[in-house]
Amino acid sequence: MLFGFEWDLSSPAAYAASILPILLIGMWVTIQATVIGFIVALVLGLVWAVLKAAPFRIIAWPATVMTEFIRDTPLLVQLFFLYYVLPEYGIVLPAFMTGTLALGIQYSAYTSEVYRAGIEAVAKYQHEAARALNLTPARTFTHIVVPQAVPRIVPAMGNYLVSIMKDVPVLSVVTVLEMLNVAKIVGDRTFNYLVPLSMVGGLYLVMTLVASAGVRLLDGWLPKQGVPLK
Amino acid sequence: MNDPIIKFDKVIKRFGDLTVLDELDFEVGRGEKVSIIGPSGSGKSTVLRILMTLEGIDGGVVTVNGEPLWHEEGPDGLRPASEAHLHKMRTQLGMVFQQFNLFPHMTVLRNITEAPVKVLGLSKAEAKGRAEELLELVGLADQAQKYPHQLSGGQQQRVGIARALAMRPNVLLFDEPTSALDPELVGEVLNVIGRLAEEHDLTMLLVTHEMRFAREISDRVCFFDQGRIREEGTPEELFTDPKEDRTREFLKAVLD
Numbered sequence: 001m002l003f004g005f006e007w008d009l010s011s012p013a014a015y016a017a018s019i020l021p022i023l024l025i026g027m028w029v030t031i032q033a034t035v036i037g038f039i040v041a042l043v044l045g046l047v048w049a050v051l052k053a054a055p056f057r058i059i060a061w062p063a064t065v066m067t068e069f070i071r072d073t074p075l076l077v078q079l080f081f082l083y084y085v086l087p088e089y090g091i092v093l094p095a096f097m098t099g100t101l102a103l104g105i106q107y108s109a110y111t112s113e114v115y116r117a118g119i120e121a122v123a124k125y126q127h128e129a130a131r132a133l134n135l136t137p138a139r140t141f142t143h144i145v146v147p148q149a150v151p152r153i154v155p156a157m158g159n160y161l162v163s164i165m166k167d168v169p170v171l172s173v174v175t176v177l178e179m180l181n182v183a184k185i186v187g188d189r190t191f192n193y194l195v196p197l198s199m200v201g202g203l204y205l206v207m208t209l210v211a212s213a214g215v216r217l218l219d220g221w222l223p224k225q226g227v228p229l230k
Numbered sequence: 231m232n233d234p235i236i237k238f239d240k241v242i243k244r245f246g247d248l249t250v251l252d253e254l255d256f257e258v259g260r261g262e263k264v265s266i267i268g269p270s271g272s273g274k275s276t277v278l279r280i281l282m283t284l285e286g287i288d289g290g291v292v293t294v295n296g297e298p299l300w301h302e303e304g305p306d307g308l309r310p311a312s313e314a315h316l317h318k319m320r321t322q323l324g325m326v327f328q329q330f331n332l333f334p335h336m337t338v339l340r341n342i343t344e345a346p347v348k349v350l351g352l353s354k355a356e357a358k359g360r361a362e363e364l365l366e367l368v369g370l371a372d373q374a375q376k377y378p379h380q381l382s383g384g385q386q387q388r389v390g391i392a393r394a395l396a397m398r399p400n401v402l403l404f405d406e407p408t409s410a411l412d413p414e415l416v417g418e419v420l421n422v423i424g425r426l427a428e429e430h431d432l433t434m435l436l437v438t439h440e441m442r443f444a445r446e447i448s449d450r451v452c453f454f455d456q457g458r459i460r461e462e463g464t465p466e467e468l469f470t471d472p473k474e475d476r477t478r479e480f481l482k483a484v485l486d
Binding site: 125126128129131132133134135136139143144147148223225226227228229230 | 333394
């Protein structure tokens with residue numbers, strides 16, 4: 001029994017049907033971790049991108065070093081660090097929060113590069129036209145550069161959304177009951193791993209296909225020339 | 231020239247080792263229509279880009295309406311201009327770009343009203359009224375709700391002209407406005423510029439390769455060569471009886 005659900009081992013099909021609700025509970029945790037991790041990655045990545053673009057090296061340089069460090073160390077190492085080292089200094093976070101934070105931080109290093117590339121891809125001519133019209137740099141950034149950068153950013157961000165989703169099982173090592181961890185526990189209890197693990201693979205496929213389709217839809221809906229302003 | 235609106239006084243501009251403007255002296259009178267012709271790399275476009283504050287200068291003084299453009303009056307003479315000073319000076323100038331440089335994500339109307347609303351502080355209704363008048367002027371009254379990519383190059387450039395005019399500049403700079411257009415679309419843009427030149431007291435500075443057009447609309451034509459004005463005069467003088475060999479060679483090359 002897990003989460004109050006019993007399993008039925010009379011046949012593979014009955015077994016699968018009986019553990020589906022348990023796996024769906026795990027899947028819901030996976031989705032939450034993905035979404036929160038992705039939001040952290042999007043927001044923190046934007047912060048990195050802005051800091052790295054700062055005209056003062058005293059701001060830009062530490063941001064560059066930090067993102068480089070985050071990118072070049074494994075997610076698992078960062079996760080262990082947050083989960084085991086921080087409590088030594090009195091910072092105790094729930095496992096789920098630690099895990100999603102680690103995911104978000106890891107991916108913020110990647111998303112910051114996507115932002116940078118998207119912003120830089122907006123042609124110099126657009127900046128010149130804005131300057132000739134005497135628009136302020138802030139207005140130019142928010143109303144000329146960002147709307148044109150968004151369609152370039154969306155597909156790459158979509159890839160990272162799927163990557164984050166596929167990295168969520170790493171959180172199982174710090175006891176987060178995401179889908180893979182749930183399936184493993186079910187397997188441990190029933191001595192049948194084939195069915196739950198196959199189901200995790202199938203459910204993952206469904207999730208990633210849906211996420212990819214959503215991103216493609218958004219990408220197709222956004223005009224290539226930028227978010228339209230009437 | 232009495233009280234020129236634009237004055238270049240021994241202006242130097244370098245890109246690395248290359249001297250693009252070599253102690254250039256150049257003046258444009260109020261309301262004057264001046265064409266700048268010359269081979270590529272002669273510094274023609276740089277003159278416009280300096281005036282639009284898209285490029286700084288390395289020496290000399292540029293004045294617009296009697297006030298230094300790239301300098302400010304300081305306690306001990308001229309000092310380099312602050313961004314606030316450039317912002318103030320830019321209100322007098324407008325530019326039409328070779329590549330149009332419209333904002334691709336904004337409708338034609340929004341392209342024209344964005345800066346008047348945000349920079350000049352016009353109400354949306356006022357800006358819209360002004361934009362509609364200007365679209366009428368450039369013959370695109372029915373295209374206000376379209377996006378730039380839905381228009382031909384010639385139409386886009388006419389929007390570019392309307393957008394620049396919406397800021398009510400004293401001086402309008404045209405940087406090879408027809409060079410990026412298919413030949414059959416050049417005429418419609420030149421017509422608009424020609425009509426502006428005839429009907430408005432706007433000062434116009436035009437860099438162009440359209441010799442016949444330069445001859446038609448200009449009060450004065452300047453032949454640029456190697457960062458200086460090699461020869462200048464009325465279109466009549468310059469095109470029919472050039473004094474300099476370089477001018478003659480250039481005109482022969484482009485007119486044949």
